[in-house]
Amino acid sequence: MVNMDASEHPHQPQTDADTWWRGAAIYQIYPRSFQDSNDDGVGDLPGITARLEHVASLGVQAIWLSPFFPSPMKDFGYDVSDYCDVDPIFGTLSDFDALIARAHSLNIRVIIDQVYAHTSDEHPWFRESRSSRDNRKADWYVWADPKPDGSPPTNWQSVFGGAAWTWDSRRRQYYLHNFLSSQPQLHVHEEAVQQALIAAAKFWLDRGVDGFRVDAINFAMHDPLMRDNPPAPDTGKLRTRPFDYQLKIYNQSHDDIPAFIERLRALTDSYGARFTVAEVGGDDAEREMKLFTQGTSRFNSAYGFDFLYAPALTPQVIAAVMALWPDNPGTGWPSWAFENHDAPRAISRWASPAQREAFGAVKMLLLTCLRGNIFLYYGEELGLTQVDIPFEKLQDPEAIANWPLTLSRDGARTPMPWQADAPSLGFSSAEPWLPVGNDHAALAVDQQENDPTSLLAKTRRFVALRNSSPALRYGSLEVIEAEGDLLVIERGHDGQALLCAFNLGAADLHWTPPSPAGLGIVEAVNGAGLDHLPPFSGLVAEIMS
Structure with a gap:
């Protein structure tokens, strides 16, 4: 375990690597x-x-x-x-x-x-930005003049519906919002x-x-x-x-x-x-x-x-x-x-x-x-x-x-x-x-x-199986079969190889893996076996070397 500098950054848990997050x-x-x-x-x-x-x-x-x-x-x-x-x-x-x-x-x-x-339109940054065109945060949000006919600067649309521009009478300009009109767009280029x-x-x-x-x-x-x-x-x-x-x-x-x-x-x-x-x-x-x-x-x-x-x-x-x-x-x-x-x-x-x-x-x-x-x-x-x-x-x-x-x-x-x-x-x-x-x-x-x-x-x-299996947590993934309702993938890492098979449908599947004698089931749900996958079942089997 690698000890963190708790005096500099308090309340840090220990980690066994800087990449604790990989496969988390x-x-x-x-x-x-x-x-x-x-x-x-x-x-x-x-x-x-x-x-x-x-x-x-x-x-x-x-x-x-x-x-x-x-x-x-x-x-x-x-x-x-x-x-x-x-x-x-x-x-x-x-x-x-x-x-x-x-x-x-x-x-x-x-x-x-x-x-x-974006922020809220109640953020102090936006309140200052909208107050004039020459304040300290005037360019912290995306402002633009209207087209000559008074319409918005572009045709951009909001995720939540309607134009992505709202007129602000204080600056006599439009401000951009890709979401709600109360979520003005930050000018992150600045x-x-x-x-x-x-x-x-x-x-x-x-x-x-x-x-x-x-x-x-x-x-x-x-x-x-x-x-x-x-x-x-x-x-x-x-x-x-x-x-x-x-x-x-x-x-x-x-x-x-x-x-x-x-x-x-x-x-x-x-x-x-x-x-x-x-x-x-x-x-x-x-x-x-x-x-x-x-x-x-x-x-x-x-x-x-x-x-x-x-x-x-x-x-x-x-x-x-x-x-x-x-x-x-x-x-x-x-x-x-x-x-x-x-x-x-x-x-x-x-x-x-x-x-x-x-x-x-x-x-x-x-x-x-x-x-x-x-x-x-x-x-x-x-x-x-x-x-x-x-x-x-x-x-x-x-x-x-x-x-x-x-x-x-x-x-x-x-x-x-x-x-x-x-x-x-x-x-x-x-x-x-x-x-x-x-x-x-x-x-x-x-x-x-x-x-x-x-x-x-x-x-x-x-989750415990994933945590204890390097192949599941960190390993490569190869799709062996994806036909109809049958999904078979192989995970491998550092000498460990696992075969994972799933029936994602509502009908029985009779499935026989290659070399079933070389497989040992480590997890199974809903009756899954090496010769039969009932509806909505799955298994994880270790491939014996």
Whole structure:
């Protein structure tokens, strides 16, 4: 074990390498929905701290905390009004320090969100910037004059619907916002803005965080020439937003973004064993994920959307995505998730109600067998389903704006069920900010805790297998077969070779691996064997030399 300099950076857990994050299992916590400690109906940092033993029991290496910074909460923390504090609804900086200390005592590292593409319109930076055209922060946001007819400077569209420009009468100019109009775009081309963002990152590193998940990084810089986006070809897919009608060439993905990433990486590297992962979505995600993780001076990993919006989990989808990230020198290290706060719960997307118990187990085993880092979303270890939130209780601005044509993100952000017979399932004694799921009591932690056949028990088992298997944690991946419902992959590292076979369909598969006598099963779910794969079953077998 390598000892860190605790005097310089307090509350650091020990690590056996600077690359502790490689192949790590990371547990995402949505703070509003994990545990409410003060009975106001909203989860908070002390609540998370109180539940960290549950997280530790999963065997994960780290947690990722979604935003907890001061914010008017129009986009629930992704509209930051102060980069260097805690919103009172979540607690205090002292509460954050206590969370870090408790996590590190349990050997859990802490990764936090950083939002560098935009702020809230209530951020002091924006208030100053909009006050005039010649103040100290006049150029900290993206401002532009109207066209001669008074219309916006470009045709760029917002992700959440409508033009990406809003008129501001104070400056008599438009400001850019790729998301809500209350999320003005930072002018990250500006040196002063970059310095301010780096200073914010340093603030949290000094408090002991172990890394960052960087939100929407491909939106961080725009085309200064203000060129219009071209129309997107009609693929036949339903388009519910004006945003979907354009190729997003000029409002995002500028060539100068990697240079800013390198500045951030230089900072994190100066603190030792830190981890950075980029959220990269959109039409050009694969290229950008690889660009942003290229070499050793950019992000450690990138977080893709390949599975988050996939209509089905099929062998063909898995094979195609894995083929994009070969174990070749120069190719970055990926991160994968089947669920997160922006996508409907996977078990509801990919399985019928009758299939969910079996499917949940094979889905979890498959995730732990993928090459790269894996992210578990809170409640995924319980098999939580998507909750149908009625319109009058929706909180998500995207869902409200596009209702009923887009699936509500709120349905994947509902309270964590801890105790089946408690008010709000043990999340809070008050009415929670979102309703609990009607079927979540049966999935509560206390209902699964002592059941060796539960998904919670299986998740602990699968993550433990991944942690103890160099081939699963670090190894290469080769797709042996991806035909129909059958997926067979081989993982290998440092003399260990594992064959992983999955039936992702609802019918029996009679499958015989090559040289079955040379295989020893180390894990199996739903009756999987070397000559038979029942519906939604899977196994991991060691290849004997």
